[in-house]
Amino acid sequence: MERRTADSLRDGIEQLIVSGEFGNGERLDEVRLAARFGVSRTPLREAFQMLAASGLVELIPRRGAFVRLPDLVAMFEMFEVMAELEAMCGRLAARRVTPAMLADIKAAAAACEAALEEGDSDRYYRENGVFHHLLYAASGNGFLAEEAERLHRRLKPFRRMQLRVRGRMRQSMAEHRDILQAIEDGDGARAADALRGHVAIQGERFNDLMASYDIAQRRAG
Amino acid sequence: MERRTADSLRDGIEQLIVSGEFGNGERLDEVRLAARFGVSRTPLREAFQMLAASGLVELIPRRGAFVRLPDLVAMFEMFEVMAELEAMCGRLAARRVTPAMLADIKAAAAACEAALEEGDSDRYYRENGVFHHLLYAASGNGFLAEEAERLHRRLKPFRRMQLRVRGRMRQSMAEHRDILQAIEDGDGARAADALRGHVAIQGERFNDLMASYDIAQRRAG
DNA sequence: GTCAATGGTTTTGTATACAAAAATACGCTT
DNA sequence: AAGCGTATTTTTGTATACAAAACCATTGAC
Numbered sequence A, B: 001m002e003r004r005t006a007d008s009l010r011d012g013i014e015q016l017i018v019s020g021e022f023g024n025g026e027r028l029d030e031v032r033l034a035a036r037f038g039v040s041r042t043p044l045r046e047a048f049q050m051l052a053a054s055g056l057v058e059l060i061p062r063r064g065a066f067v068r069l070p071d072l073v074a075m076f077e078m079f080e081v082m083a084e085l086e087a088m089c090g091r092l093a094a095r096r097v098t099p100a101m102l103a104d105i106k107a108a109a110a111a112c113e114a115a116l117e118e119g120d121s122d123r124y125y126r127e128n129g130v131f132h133h134l135l136y137a138a139s140g141n142g143f144l145a146e147e148a149e150r151l152h153r154r155l156k157p158f159r160r161m162q163l164r165v166r167g168r169m170r171q172s173m174a175e176h177r178d179i180l181q182a183i184e185d186g187d188g189a190r191a192a193d194a195l196r197g198h199v200a201i202q203g204e205r206f207n208d209l210m211a212s213y214d215i216a217q218r219r220a221g
Numbered sequence C: 001g002t003c004a005a006t007g008g009t010t011t012t013g014t015a016t017a018c019a020a021a022a023a024t025a026c027g028c029t030t
Numbered sequence D: 001a002a003g004c005g006t007a008t009t010t011t012t013g014t015a016t017a018c019a020a021a022a023c024c025a026t027t028g029a030c
Helices: A006-018 A030-037 A041-053 A072-096 A099-118 A122-136 A142-163 A168-184 A188-199 A204-220 B008-018 B032-037 B041-053 B071-097 B097-119 B123-137 B142-165 B170-182 B188-197 B204-220
Strands: A057-060 A064-067 B056-059 B064-067
Touching: A006 A030, A006 A041, A030 A041, A041 A064, A041 B041, A041 B097, A072 A122, A072 A142, A072 A168, A072 A188, A072 B142, A099 A122, A099 A168, A122 A142, A122 A168, A122 B064, A142 A168, A168 A188, B008 B032, B008 B041, B041 B056, B041 B064, B041 B097, B071 B123, B071 B142, B071 B170, B071 B188, B097 B123, B097 B170, B123 B142, B123 B170, B170 B188
Parallel strands: none
Antiparallel strands: A057 A064, B056 B064
């Protein structure tokens, strides 16, 4: 709260929203927030613009800025799109990946494996992020990689809560192996399917997510 | 240029960029632009934020706002992603579309057909937008629909220039018929393939685009 | 001749002041 | 007492003023 660049303001407000201090639909008061962060309304309004662009708040002209947290349906929809974007990355990567990139992806998968053996879920979470990041890049489509990264970032809090489910880490790793093998074989369709299954929320995973979401909401509300 | 809401400002600047008055990499001078639009720097800077969110300008702290036009490669990549998003919409719509929505889509296709018969390319362009908009909604995934809309909007200027190619309008209409039929048959895979082909830039279409892009660039530079 | 330092100028970032619109409260009528 | 119209108060949107950083050009040192 001491620094006050445009970005840090955005992060600060984002934090307040995600932590549940501001509930869904609540109006963000410009003067109160400005006072709280020790800035004037001008930079605060610029931060609002950024948050609106990322979808976390809605800006209604002459009305104000309102918190817009995704509900369960919206979250499910976002994962559905994320699954398709990653599937596309996999499909393209299977055809376009260079040997050097493939080596990097293998290394990331190995790091995941190491984290799994250690039972270090924080590290697994981190290495998993690297794995996916490299996969996006391997698609050879820079724009796709950016978009995938953007959505990945937006889903971050929810993904984390999903990984806490018992046994999910081990299953996730098995799926990584499938994905990697399909890309190595140059089998785009199989890579795409594996990634769709890896990312999408389906079957019992849906129930798991619903349960953890309920808990998180209760804590926030 | 007489009205001056936040959105109209953004559109006005966007127009200046797309029309080529501001070349790629050029800095957008706050005071000059403010004077030109008859507003102060404050709303202008908010418009900059919006343009940065949509990727048309890059905001470098303490340096200013710079035009960032996609090059040919980036544009190709964007269309590749757009094709996949639309394919996904089609795949889902084939399963989820309601009779009422299907009727709306049919009506939009009919309007396109009418525009084609009249040879009214502006109207075709407009009705074509409606057709795609309805398709996004028919996916039953609100988030997907929003993302598709967003990218569609971003590609607007380039799509328009693509449609100017001789005979493209008639071919586009034929593809619409295929898409509609596949959705009506509930054949998700066929709808997806038809849409991928409809949107993606491939084969000679790539050369067409390259040519018109060259011309546009030359006019701008 | 090249490079670095320094002063002046431009330009961004932010605070504040003011105008217009929305929200709210109050009183009036029925 | 309920509903409507109006006055008051918030709150947003915008202009302007000012501070700080970046830019630029001139000058001086090596």
